[in-house]
Amino acid sequence: MEHALTKRPLIRRKTLDRIGLLFAALVMVSPVVLFFLWMISLSLKYEIDNGAYPPILIPENFAWSNYVQVFRENNFFLYFWNSVLVTGAATLLALIIGVPAGYGIARLKADKAAMVIMIARMTPGLSFLIPLFLLFQWLNLLGTLWPQIIIHLVVTVPIVVWIMIGYFETTPMELEEAASIDGATPWQVFRLVALPIAKPGIVVAFILALIFSWNNFVFGIVLASRTTRTLPVAVYNMLSFEQVSWGPLAAAALIVTLPVLVLTLFAQKQIVAGLTAGAVKGG
Amino acid sequence: MASVSIETARTETGNKRSKPSRLAPNYWPFVVPALIVIGAVIVFPWVFTLWMSVNSWTLGQEQTFAGLDNYIRLATDFRFWESLWHTLIFTVLAVVAPLFLGTLAALIFDAQFPGRGFLRGVFVMPMMATPVAIALVWTMMYHPQLGVLNYLLSLVGIGPQEWIYNRYSVIPSLVLVETWQWTPLIMLIVLGGLAALPREPYESAEIDGANAWQKFRYLTLPMIAPFLMIGVIIRSIDAIKSFDIIYAMTQGGPGTASETINIYLYNTAFAYYDIGYGSAMAVVFFVIIVALSFLLMMVRARTNWSDMETR
Numbered sequence: 171m172e173h174a175l176t177k178r179p180l181i182r183r184k185t186l187d188r189i190g191l192l193f194a195a196l197v198m199v200s201p202v203v204l205f206f207l208w209m210i211s212l213s214l215k216y217e218i219d220n221g222a223y224p225p226i227l228i229p230e231n232f233a234w235s236n237y238v239q240v241f242r243e244n245n246f247f248l249y250f251w252n253s254v255l256v257t258g259a260a261t262l263l264a265l266i267i268g269v270p271a272g273y274g275i276a277r278l279k280a281d282k283a284a285m286v287i288m289i290a291r292m293t294p295g296l297s298f299l300i301p302l303f304l305l306f307q308w309l310n311l312l313g314t315l316w317p318q319i320i321i322h323l324v325v326t327v328p329i330v331v332w333i334m335i336g337y338f339e340t341t342p343m344e345l346e347e348a349a350s351i352d353g354a355t356p357w358q359v360f361r362l363v364a365l366p367i368a369k370p371g372i373v374v375a376f377i378l379a380l381i382f383s384w385n386n387f388v389f390g391i392v393l394a395s396r397t398t399r400t401l402p403v404a405v406y407n408m409l410s411f412e413q414v415s416w417g418p419l420a421a422a423a424l425i426v427t428l429p430v431l432v433l434t435l436f437a438q439k440q441i442v443a444g445l446t447a448g449a450v451k452g453g
Numbered sequence: 454m455a456s457v458s459i460e461t462a463r464t465e466t467g468n469k470r471s472k473p474s475r476l477a478p479n480y481w482p483f484v485v486p487a488l489i490v491i492g493a494v495i496v497f498p499w500v501f502t503l504w505m506s507v508n509s510w511t512l513g514q515e516q517t518f519a520g521l522d523n524y525i526r527l528a529t530d531f532r533f534w535e536s537l538w539h540t541l542i543f544t545v546l547a548v549v550a551p552l553f554l555g556t557l558a559a560l561i562f563d564a565q566f567p568g569r570g571f572l573r574g575v576f577v578m579p580m581m582a583t584p585v586a587i588a589l590v591w592t593m594m595y596h597p598q599l600g601v602l603n604y605l606l607s608l609v610g611i612g613p614q615e616w617i618y619n620r621y622s623v624i625p626s627l628v629l630v631e632t633w634q635w636t637p638l639i640m641l642i643v644l645g646g647l648a649a650l651p652r653e654p655y656e657s658a659e660i661d662g663a664n665a666w667q668k669f670r671y672l673t674l675p676m677i678a679p680f681l682m683i684g685v686i687i688r689s690i691d692a693i694k695s696f697d698i699i700y701a702m703t704q705g706g707p708g709t710a711s712e713t714i715n716i717y718l719y720n721t722a723f724a725y726y727d728i729g730y731g732s733a734m735a736v737v738f739f740v741i742i743v744a745l746s747f748l749l750m751m752v753r754a755r756t757n758w759s760d761m762e763t764r
Contacts, residue, residue, distance in 0.1 A: 191566040198558050199576050201633060206578070208601060209590045225601045267487045274483030283484065290495045292742045294694045294715055297735035300722050301501035302494065324494050331487060356478035385583045387697045392723050402585040406701055409589060416593055423586035434581040438574045441581065445638065446645045 206431075212420035213237070220416040236417040240425060248397070249404040250425075255315055256400055257383040260322035264330045264379050269372060272334020273360055284335055287328045295388050298324050303392055317393045318400065325386055326379040333378065333444055337371030338364065374444040377437050381430050401426040505732035512726035523733035532709060532717065533734070539624065540693060540713040546628040547635070547692035548685060554632065555639025555684065556677075560669075562640065563647040580637045588701035591630045592617070595702075617703050620710035627711060630698050635691065639684045646680030647673070682753040689749060693742055714738050 211227050212220060213236055219229040240246050275283045298321065306317040341364065349359045390403035399407065405422045408414065434441060509519035527533055562573050579587070594602050595616035603613040616626040654672050663671070696715045699705070705712030705720070712720075718738060722731030 187564075188566045191561060191564050192568065194561045195566065195569070195572050198561055199572050202575055202579055205590070205633070208594065212590065212593060221599055223599070223604070225599075225604050267490050270483040271487030274480040277478075277480045278484070280484070283488075286491065286495075289743065290491070292690055292739075292746055293495075293499070294718070294735065294738055294742065295696070296715060296718050296722065297502050297732075297739055298494065298498045300505070300728060300732055300735065301498040303723075304501075304728070305497075320494060323490060327487065327490060327494075350478055356480065356482070359478065360483065381581055385581075385585075387583075387585045387701070388719075391700075402583055402697075405589065406585050409592075409701075419589060420593065423583075423589045427583040427586040430581050430583060431578055434578050435574055438577065442577065442641055445580075446641050 209420055209424055212416055213424050214421075215417055217415050217417060233417050236421040237425070239418045240422045244404065244408060244422070246401075246404065246422070246425065249399050249401050252315060252394075252398055253384060253400040253402075256318045256322055257380060259315075259319045260326045260383050261376060261379045263319075264323060264326035265372065265376060268327050268330030268375070269334050269365075269368070270360065272331045273338050273364055273368075275331070276335050276338035284332075287332050287335075290324070290328050291332075295324070299389060299392055306393065312393065313395050313398065315398050318389060318398065321389045321393065322383045322386060324389075325382050329379045329382060330375040333375040334368070334371060337368055337374075341367050370440075373437075374440045377433065377440050378444045381433065381441075384430055385427075502732045502735050505729055506736045508729045508732075510727075510729040512728055516729075519729060523730050524737070526730065527733055527737060532712070533714075535709060536712045536714045536717040539711060540715075543624055543628060543631075543695065543699075543711075543713055544689060544692045546625065547631040547695065548688045550628060550632040551636040551639045551688060552681065552684060554636045556643050556681065558636065558640040559643035559647055560673075563644060576640065577637045579634045582634070584634070584697035585701045587634060588630065588698045591698075592702050595626060617711075618707060620707050623703060623707065623711045627699055627702060630702070631692065631695060634698075635688065639688065642680050642684045642687070643677055646677035650676055679753065682749070686746065686749045686753065690742060690746060693745065714741075 207227070211229075214232045214234070215226065215229045215236075216231065216233045219226050219231075219233075274280075302317070302321050306312050306320075311317050345367075346359050346363050349363050350356070354362070385402065386400075387402040387406065390400045391406065394400060394403050405419075405426050408419055408422055506523055507518065507520055508516055509522060510516040558576065562569060562576070594600050595618075597603060597613060597615055597618060600616070602616070606612070606614065615622060617623045650673065655668060658668050658672060694715055695713070696719070699711060699713060699716055700719065703711045705716040709717075714734070715738070718731055718734045721727050721734060
């Protein structure tokens with residue numbers, strides 16, 4: 171009897187607390203949800219609906235043609251492919267170079283090497299752009315995708331190295347020591363012992379490098395020509411060089427960022443882990 | 454040279470886990486490829502920029518050694534000082550606003566309630582979204598006649614604003630976008646701090662009858678202060694360098710009302726092709742960022758130290 175009396179209000183208060191928290195969280199999240207809803211809405215409306223006052227959230231007729239138009243009139247297949255090539259190559263190269271480097275730096279305890287990475291992160295992307303732009307011009311590489319692949323390494327390599335240093339510092343040394351006492355070469359120890367344990371860390375590094383390379387804009391506006399544009403540059407160019415209608419523009423914006431948003435939802439755990447570990451953002 | 458620095462690093466960090474052994478494997482081959490790449494795409498640009506900054510060179514014209522001329526020109530360039538001021542305002546606002554909101558969000562998402570994981574996932578999305586794409590949609594929302602934001606304001610009885618089209622409201626409007634995008638980062642960092650908090654002080658505070666605000670003010674806030682400081686450092690470095698959103702939405706306009714150092718630097722180097730002057734600006738900008746970072750890190754080190762003393 172006494173039990174029931176004290177427990178009931180407690181449970182009710184807890185439920186109330188939870189509902190209150192849920193409400194607070196919904197308020198917090200609402201600017202995000204409303205923004206993306208509005209983005210989708212803009213991309214699915216005809217000009218008349220996008221110009222209507224008061225604004226219309228859900229139109230009577232969906233303008234799927236906006237998406238068709240983006241791909242048909244703006245070479246978006248080519249730019250999508252360019253983005254895939256630049257981001258793919260820059261991320262893979264960064265993993266090939268950066269994972270062993272993170273391992274080496276962690277084992278050497280080379281704090282100064284880590285310092286260089288940290289300062290590289292502080293450097294504004296534009297100050298890499300001036301010298302490398304001149305170098306690429308001199309090497310006659312402008313007009314190909316190579317300048318962008320190479321300069322995206324400025325973004326991806328520090329991310330991978332930084333995350334991998336952090337990861338290898340936490341993996342146990344005992345197995346590696348046992349392997350090297352058994353006569354394994356350092357390379358074998360790395361490939362057969364350290365690397366398999368580090369897989370989760372590599373996934374984190376891969377995802378973050380991929381996202382920040384995909385999103386990069388500043389390198390592209392300087393280095394890309396008409397045929398070598400990546401998606402962020404292409405969508406920006408739609409704004410500046412055409413009589414813009416909002417529908418196709420919003421559709422293009424959504425196409426650019428959709429792959430990243432989907433990845434964010436699916437790999438939330440890895441992204442959170444990576445960002446709280448190093449909080450590295452390039453460019 | 455290299456081995457000396459490793460030895461000092463090793464003795465400094467006090468290698469606890471593995472005994473320092475003579476048969477320690479050679480790890481340098483792992484690092485060399487990355488060193489070459491970093492040398493080519495990061496260190497070479499640093500050196501080259503430094504060299505260009507003491508030259509006078511506009512693309513397509515003769516290159517001449519200019520000594521400190523570019524730096525002197527910079528010191529007397531009104532537009533540069535103006536951009537410095539814009540950068541300062543933008544950075545302070547774009548650090549403070551996410552810091553408040555991010556901490557608030559972290560306090561909410563640290564508690565237990567249904568749908569927490571999913572909502573947190575949604576909340577993190579802006580941070581990962583492509584900045585240019587985001588900027589375009591915000592530009593449409595800020596449109597003075599057709600934008601949805603002025604409509605929403607009219608619902609609560611506020612008159613139409615000019616947002617990014619007015620020289621006084623342009624920077625706050627850009628900060629709003631930046632805040633929308635980067636509040637989640639602060640939330641994640643603070644959330645990490647909250648997860649590590651001990652239970653006991655809260656239990657004794659409850660026995661002493663402390664209310665929620667007192668518990669936050671005297672227990673939570675001091676204990677998560679180091680995490681807030683990390684958030685301030687990272688956010689400051691990112692905000693001061695912010696480019697994509699400003700460039701895509703205003704290109705520094707109207708006039709030069711939202712031209713930050715980074716935008717002015719871009720215009721100098723890639724619109725006017727004044728490479729020498731742009732390089733000098735890049736050097737000064739770099740020095741400002743590094744100085745700011747070290748200043749903040751010093752503050753952070755001192756905070757930790759005084760924390761330990763009072764305990």
